[in-house]
Amino acid sequence: xxxxxxxxxxxxxxxxxxxxxxxxxxxxxxxxxxxxxxxxxxxxxxxxxxxxxxxxxxxxxxxxxxxxxxxxxxxxxxxxxxxxxxxxxxxxxxxxxxxxxxxxxxxxxxxxxxxxxxxxxxxxxxxxxxxxxxxxxxxxxxxxxxxxxxxxxxxxxxxxxxxxxxxxxxxxxxxxxxxxxxxxxxxxxxxxxxxxxxxxxxxxxxxxxxxxxxxxxxxxxxxxxxxxxxxxxxxxxxxxxxxxxxxxxxxxxxxxxxxxxxxxxxxxxxxxxxxxxxxxxxxxxxxxxxxxxxxxxxxxxxxxxxxxxxx
Amino acid sequence: xxxxxxxxxxxxxxxxxxxxxxxxxxxxxxxxxxxxxxxxxxxxxxxxxxxxxxxxxxxxxxxxxxxxxxxxxxxxxxxxxxxxxxxxxxxxxxxxxxxxxxxxxxxxxxxxxxxxxxxxxxxxxxxxxxxxxxxxxxxxxxxxxxxxxxxxxxxxxxxxxxxxxxxxxxxxxxxxxxxxxxxxxxxxxxxxxxxxxxxxxxxxxxxxxxxxxxxxxxxxxxxxxxxxxxxxxxxxxxxxxxxxxxxxxxxxxxxxxxxxxxxxxxxxxxxxxxxxxxxxxxxxxxxxxxxxxxxxxxx
Numbered sequence: 323x324x325x326x327x328x329x330x331x332x333x334x335x336x337x338x339x340x341x342x343x344x345x346x347x348x349x350x351x352x353x354x355x356x357x358x359x360x361x362x363x364x365x366x367x368x369x370x371x372x373x374x375x376x377x378x379x380x381x382x383x384x385x386x387x388x389x390x391x392x393x394x395x396x397x398x399x400x401x402x403x404x405x406x407x408x409x410x411x412x413x414x415x416x417x418x419x420x421x422x423x424x425x426x427x428x429x430x431x432x433x434x435x436x437x438x439x440x441x442x443x444x445x446x447x448x449x450x451x452x453x454x455x456x457x458x459x460x461x462x463x464x465x466x467x468x469x470x471x472x473x474x475x476x477x478x479x480x481x482x483x484x485x486x487x488x489x490x491x492x493x494x495x496x497x498x499x500x501x502x503x504x505x506x507x508x509x510x511x512x513x514x515x516x517x518x519x520x521x522x523x524x525x526x527x528x529x530x531x532x533x534x535x536x537x538x539x540x541x542x543x544x545x546x547x548x549x550x551x552x553x554x555x556x557x558x559x560x561x562x563x564x565x566x567x568x569x570x571x572x573x574x575x576x577x578x579x580x581x582x583x584x585x586x587x588x589x590x591x592x593x594x595x596x597x598x599x600x601x602x603x604x605x606x607x608x609x610x611x612x613x614x615x616x617x618x619x620x621x622x623x624x625x626x627x628x629x630x631x632x633x
Numbered sequence: 634x635x636x637x638x639x640x641x642x643x644x645x646x647x648x649x650x651x652x653x654x655x656x657x658x659x660x661x662x663x664x665x666x667x668x669x670x671x672x673x674x675x676x677x678x679x680x681x682x683x684x685x686x687x688x689x690x691x692x693x694x695x696x697x698x699x700x701x702x703x704x705x706x707x708x709x710x711x712x713x714x715x716x717x718x719x720x721x722x723x724x725x726x727x728x729x730x731x732x733x734x735x736x737x738x739x740x741x742x743x744x745x746x747x748x749x750x751x752x753x754x755x756x757x758x759x760x761x762x763x764x765x766x767x768x769x770x771x772x773x774x775x776x777x778x779x780x781x782x783x784x785x786x787x788x789x790x791x792x793x794x795x796x797x798x799x800x801x802x803x804x805x806x807x808x809x810x811x812x813x814x815x816x817x818x819x820x821x822x823x824x825x826x827x828x829x830x831x832x833x834x835x836x837x838x839x840x841x842x843x844x845x846x847x848x849x850x851x852x853x854x855x856x857x858x859x860x861x862x863x864x865x866x867x868x869x870x871x872x873x874x875x876x877x878x879x880x881x882x883x884x885x886x887x888x889x890x891x892x893x894x895x896x897x898x899x900x901x902x903x904x905x906x907x908x909x910x911x912x913x914x915x916x917x918x919x920x921x922x923x924x925x926x927x928x929x930x931x932x
Contacts, residue, residue, distance in 0.1 A: 333766070333770070333773070334773070336766070337769075337773040340774070341774055341779075344779070345782060348782050348786035349786065351786050458911060459907075461910075462910040462911035463906075463910075464862055464865050464866060464869070464882070464885070464903060464910075465866070466866065466869045466882075466886075467885050467907070470892065470903070471899075471903070474892045474896055474899075478892050570775070574870070575777075575866060575869070575870065578869075578870065579889070589781065590781075593781050593784075593871065593872065601785060602782070605779075608778055609775065612775050616773060
């Protein structure tokens with residue numbers, strides 16, 4: 323158990339180190355970083371000062387050390403567009419992203435879990451078919467397109483038919499603004515939950531101990547809710563952990579579509595504006611969230627599943 | 634005596650035989666296969682099929698609706714975009730980009746993945762440990778983020794996009810191939826080959842590799858959909874194959890702010906992506922069940 327956890331933590335740290343190395347190499351490959359901050363009107367003193375701060379007169383491995391050291395202190399340099407520290411800009415955006423991620427996660431559970439159970443219990447029924455459609459669309463439609471189609475239907479067309487849109491199509495002004503982005507972001511995971519739960523439930527319902535419970539005369543409800551669901555939830559829980567992390571990156575696309583003022587939108591704006599210091603800071607923060615989520619799942623899973631603990 | 638015990642097989646009448654042949658296909662995913670063939674065909678023969686130039690339009694024709702809508706014309710079956718370019722032709726040429734990206738990416742990713750999987754599984758030890766930790770690290774980094782950093786630093790081009798996606802694709806191949814090799818290398822026929830004096834490359838390619846092919850085919854079909862979605866997401870975010878090349882993702886992005894006036898600009902290419910990915914997934918599921926049911930746990 324301890325060895326397992328140690329390994330996981332070590333791996334998470336190496337991952338972050340690898341990402342920082344990639345970012346460092348890319349920032350140098352992109353050209354002289356001084357050109358990012360300075361222009362033709364800068365004086366020679368400006369150049370010299372920046373050369374010293376960035377350590378450009380030193381060998382590369384020392385430059386990386388400087389980069390890593392300031393990154394650990396949360397210092398990624400000034401955002402070019404905003405003209406203030408990148409970290410400051412990022413911290414302001416985090417709540418919106420977390421809010422959206424949680425809402426999407428809630429949606430995926432609220433839709434995916436009941437539909438998954440019902441489509442396994444009532445196999446071949448209308449509900450099963452409906453579940454299949456939800457799952458197929460969720461796994462095949464590109465997220466950005468799904469979002470636009472929801473906007474088209476519930477804002478643009480709804481407005482044509484009823485004189486007003488059902489929900490706000492973009493922004494974060496009203497509480498209901500979160501509905502469309504959360505559904506868009508959560509759909510894929512709702513589909514995944516549904517499929518996982520359905521097949522897990524079908525497996526469990528077919529198992530010996532469920533047959534035994536039925537033979538003993540246990541009522542159908544108890545067989546489903548107590549004997550089957552608990553066991554079928556294990557793969558869903560694992561997946562839920564993985565999704566928490568990738569919800570973070572899914573927000574890149576969805577926040578762009580819905581002009582949701584979070585980290586994802588910030589990353590794309592940094593990309594479009596060639597704001598490299600900001601982009602590398604966002605990428606590090608995103609990776610940190612992703613790795614942290616994966617790590618906490620690993621730890622949780624070790625507690626839940628004894629097979630991992632002892633191997 | 635075996636010679637005169639000829640088995641007399643009753644040959645059914647011709648129509649019945651055809652019917653029986655057709656009956657064999659009842660479980661084949663014919664509709665997905667149709668769309669996939671259509672996708673590959675339009676991708677390859679795009680210049681011959683497309684009715685118009687996908688990159689040039691007339692401003693007089695901009696935002697024309699599809700033929701079945703009011704004001705649409707039969708000249709532009711799916712309408713035109715904000716620059717008057719024919720949507721149908723752009724969707725057709727978009728198939729070409731998606732096909733090329735998916736094909737090259739999977740080719741490159743598969744070669745890297747299979748090579749490292751074979752090496753890791755066969756040699757084991759520190760080499761295995763090293764390769765598999767790289768796989769772990771890669772799987773722990775969100776692909777799209779990595780792609781954004783690389784695109785911003787290195788610039789946008791077809792080759793860079795393919796390289797990025799290949800980096801995203803190879804770890805899964807490596808991991809699965811390694812697993813297969815670990816099982817295969819304990820088999821008797823491998824030991825026999827060794828005893829017979831076969832060289833390591835010979836054992837790997839002649840004896841072990843064929844055992845991995847089924848897994849590879851299934852994995853590749855399931856990855857096609859992922860690659861196409863990734864590529865279109867990158868183009869949607871403005872980090873894909875640069876315009877004016879008609880990529881499906883950037884076409885959807887073109888129509889974003891025009892949903893109220895010209896809904897078809899975003900809808901059509903998105904529909905194309907969904908159809909291809911859906912067909913690929915259904916086809917892949919079917920193939921997996923036929924070739925390698927053990928892979929079920931993949932999804």
